[in-house]
Amino acid sequence: MPYICPICQNPLMQHQPSQGYYCSNKHHFDRAAEGYLNLLPVQHKKSKEPGDSRAMMRARRHFLETGFYQPLSESIATLLDANLSVESSKQILDMGCGEGYYSRQIENLCQNSKHFALHGIDIAKNAIFAAAKKQPNAHFIVASNKRMPYKNAFFDCLLRIYAPSNDDEIIRLLKEDGLLLIVTPGPRHLWQLKEFIYKKVNEHDINISLPKQFEQIETQRIQFNIKPDQENRMALLQMTPFAWRAKAETKNQIQRAQGLEIETDFILTLARKQHSVASHSE
Ligand SMILES: C[S@@+](CC[C@H](N)C(=O)[O-])C[C@H]1O[C@@H](n2cnc3c(N)ncnc32)[C@H](O)[C@@H]1O
Ligand SMILES: [Zn+2]
Structure with missing residues (x-):
């Protein structure tokens, strides 16, 4: 079981496959009909519906599923295939996965995807509901990236695609030698859209600060032009x-x-x- 209790941090166990989870302190968490788990207790919520709204989630899904960011998906898939050995199955977590678009793309595009167990976490329940419905074989939970209810060193790879995260949690969840893939906007991202909005458009700063204990092994810049129709321009703007x-x-x-x-x-x-x-001296 990958999960820990979000209240007392003890391991979570499952009553029966397809049923709810519980810890030794009898904290209980139901499994939704769509298969996801809600591990965000009310006391950890800062608002009633944290994360992206339903409208934002729908706009993003419409835009992404039209295929505008396909080259990005392909680059992500190629990087994962090239850098995750498949001698054993790999646990991959998409942090702030939204409605799961990239998780589905990884399943469809990675040559090695049958060796991957895909997990997704997002604080927005509406997004996780949609993600779980579309990809029943992946494992989705509602929880915050700031406090991710998974066991220490459970994952081989963490993805952070346009989402907030917490360095200490990233270090805790990744196995040694585990991979972290971060996708951030480049200097000219959505330049022409910004020209409508800002008097003067400034280039993004592209310096990424990695959590301590991480070594950068590769960086890629991908640039391409898109020509969205009126509806997709509005969806893009909303994203x-x-x-x-x-x-x-x-x-x-x-x-x-x-x-x-x-x-x-x-x-x-x-x-x-x-x-x-510590592990060097073992
Ligand atoms: C810009 S969207 C990116 C979604 C997805 N990675 C993608 O690229 O399609 C940011 C996502 O982070 C989620 N989010 C915001 N704060 C979060 C937090 N503290 N923990 C987990 N997810 C969070 C939002 O609900 C939203 O789905
Ligand atoms: Zn507990």
């Missing part, structure tokens, strides 16, 4: 952290612009967890 700055008039301009072509720019950073000092 961005700057959407709230756009006035109704600006949104109209974005929607009406003829043949708008938008640059995308992604930085993929792959890092490996180093052996801790």
